[in-house]
Amino acid sequence: MDLPTTIWTLLVFAAFSVAIVAATKIITRRRRRRQQSAAGPTTTKRPPPPVSPGIPLLGDLPALLTKGPLALIRDHYTMLGSVFTVRLFRLKLTFVVGPDVSSHFYRGLDSEISQDEVSQFTIPTFGPGIAFDVDYATRHEQFRFFGDALKPVKLRTYASLMVHEVESHFARWGQSGTVDLKQELEHLVTLITSRCLFGAAVRERMFTEVGSLLRELNDGMRLVTILFPHLPIPAHRRRDAARARLGEIFTEIVRSRKSRTDDDDDDDMLQCLLDARYKDGRGTTETEVVGMLVSALFAGQHNSSSAGTWTGARLLTHTKHLRAAVEEQRRVVARHGDRVDYDVLQEMETLHRCVKETLRLHPPALMLLRHARRSFTVRTRDGREYEVPKGHAVASPLVLHNRLPHIYDEPDKYDPDRFAPRRAEDKPGGALAYLSFGAGRHICVGEAFAYMQLKLIWSHLLRNFDMELVSPFPRTDWNVVMPGPQGKVIISYKRRPLPTTD
Numbered sequence: 054m055d056l057p058t059t060i061w062t063l064l065v066f067a068a069f070s071v072a073i074v075a076a077t078k079i080i081t082r083r084r085r086r087r088q089q090s091a092a093g094p095t096t097t098k099r100p101p102p103p104v105s106p107g108i109p110l111l112g113d114l115p116a117l118l119t120k121g122p123l124a125l126i127r128d129h130y131t132m133l134g135s136v137f138t139v140r141l142f143r144l145k146l147t148f149v150v151g152p153d154v155s156s157h158f159y160r161g162l163d164s165e166i167s168q169d170e171v172s173q174f175t176i177p178t179f180g181p182g183i184a185f186d187v188d189y190a191t192r193h194e195q196f197r198f199f200g201d202a203l204k205p206v207k208l209r210t211y212a213s214l215m216v217h218e219v220e221s222h223f224a225r226w227g228q229s230g231t232v233d234l235k236q237e238l239e240h241l242v243t244l245i246t247s248r249c250l251f252g253a254a255v256r257e258r259m260f261t262e263v264g265s266l267l268r269e270l271n272d273g274m275r276l277v278t279i280l281f282p283h284l285p286i287p288a289h290r291r292r293d294a295a296r297a298r299l300g301e302i303f304t305e306i307v308r309s310r311k312s313r314t315d316d317d318d319d320d321d322m323l324q325c326l327l328d329a330r331y332k333d334g335r336g337t338t339e340t341e342v343v344g345m346l347v348s349a350l351f352a353g354q355h356n357s358s359s360a361g362t363w364t365g366a367r368l369l370t371h372t373k374h375l376r377a378a379v380e381e382q383r384r385v386v387a388r389h390g391d392r393v394d395y396d397v398l399q400e401m402e403t404l405h406r407c408v409k410e411t412l413r414l415h416p417p418a419l420m421l422l423r424h425a426r427r428s429f430t431v432r433t434r435d436g437r438e439y440e441v442p443k444g445h446a447v448a449s450p451l452v453l454h455n456r457l458p459h460i461y462d463e464p465d466k467y468d469p470d471r472f473a474p475r476r477a478e479d480k481p482g483g484a485l486a487y488l489s490f491g492a493g494r495h496i497c498v499g500e501a502f503a504y505m506q507l508k509l510i511w512s513h514l515l516r517n518f519d520m521e522l523v524s525p526f527p528r529t530d531w532n533v534v535m536p537g538p539q540g541k542v543i544i545s546y547k548r549r550p551l552p553t554t555d
């Protein structure tokens with residue numbers, strides 16, 4: 054299946070168009086009868102967003118083929134402004150770029166701008182009974198269960214578990230050597246996440262197998278999956294086998310936890326999900342708990358390990374910021390000794406900004422998607438108003454949004470200081486200026502957990518090692534739904550005590 058990237062791009066976008074149109078038809082038809090009476094007429098009609106010229110029938114497909122998705126979006130933004138529609142066969146995909154025009158996308162009701170139509174492809178990965186396999190109200194409650202399991206009071210407990218995992222992992226490194234940072238962090242993040250989700254005993258037993266099953270799940274969520282979630286390609290077959298095996302492993306874990314008779318208080322997410330109650334009083338089913346564990350592990354593992362690797366690649370190629378981050382560790386150690394906990398982590402503001410800036414430049418997805426169930430109006434910075442028609446797919450391209458020059462000074466530059474209090478470049482744009490964790494109604498519930506994990510890993514590395522990036526700065530793999538660094542990311546390391554500046 055080694056087709057050139059351009060052909061993949063063609064297939065993927067062709068697939069994407071048909072998928073969205075098909076999904077939209079099915080879901081819209083189901084809702085039309087219910088919504089018809091509620092959909093009031095638009096009082097003042099605004100023009101629709103400008104449409105990219107494209108060519109008859111194919112629309113922008115040829116341009117996509119030659120330029121790739123990122124360049125296509127950038128060019129249309131430059132040519133048509135912050136709201137524009139791209140045609141791909143019959144699909145009309147409207148892009149909204151920038152805080153001024155993104156409010157409805159992030160804050161609108163799901164009954165008006167929804168995720169369902171554009172997220173069905175995740176069902177084979179997450180499994181039955183959860184997320185986009187259930188109605189919005191149920192899904193909303195399930196995400197609340199995650200939120201409850203990731204509250205600050207729980208995070209405090211997770212911090213000490215994470216410290217233990219981080220220290221034992223890096224204790225295995227020698228005095229000096231060369232490693233693939235990407236592989237190392239995938240491994241470590243899986244250990245940490247498993248420990249916080251399932252508890253110590255289980256994590257010891259299952260790590261090796263679960264790590265490789267998760268890799269199969271991620272590899273099976275390709276762009277082509279958006280159209281044909283069940284296309285019989287090897288990656289999908291491996292995904293289905295991996296999901297089935299994960300289901301077996303986690304079911305066994307759930308059953309064994311439920312049958313425990315000792316009085317031990319479990320401090321992990323599994324227990325939170327087993328204890329959770331829907332508003333109508335019913336508890337979670339075994340299938341739901343298994344699905345939630347798979348999706349939490351999937352979300353946590355892939356996004357966080359990619360973010361950790363990008364953080365390394367950025368720091369190791371920006372000496373000024375690397376020095377500032379090491380210097381901060383020195384100050385923190387001087388205050389607290391070599392002990393890191395939840396409160397100590399909050400003091401690492403420089404490191405926090407380094408991770409935040411990394412995620413600004415390397416967000417977890419090219420774009421987030423919604424479906425317009427009703428038309429809505431947007432007003433651009435220069436006062437133009439457009440009505441995005443009902444039925445359009447709507448995209449918020451994180452990569453472009455996070456690099457807008459009217460928000461970020463020299464937006465392509467890695468500059469963590471832009472988030473320092475005296476500059477705070479994202480503040481004037483409000484909550485929609487920085488979108489790496491989403492915003493509004495569907496903002497990521499795992500953000501604090503992810504920061505904690507990433508800061509603990511990098512705090513440990515900066516305290517204990519001199520490192521250099523040996524391989525070239527990684528490229529981004531845009532051919533998967535959740536793009537990460539492409540290929541190996543080789544670093545050399547040398548153990549050393551934390552340097553003092555006295």
Ligand code: HEM
Pocket residue numbers: 196199349350352353354356357360412416417421422488489490491492494495496497498499500502503
């Ligand atoms: C670096 C790590 C992470 C990044 C960059 C990230 C990014 C995001 C983004 C962009 C969204 C919004 C999706 C949308 O609006 O369509 C989101 C939602 C979500 N994330 Fe994360 N995430 C990360 C880690 C995690 C972790 C560790 C968990 C849980 C253990 C998690 C659970 C969720 C959930 C449940 C939602 C859906 C919230 C809702 O729809 O109400 N994420 N994440």
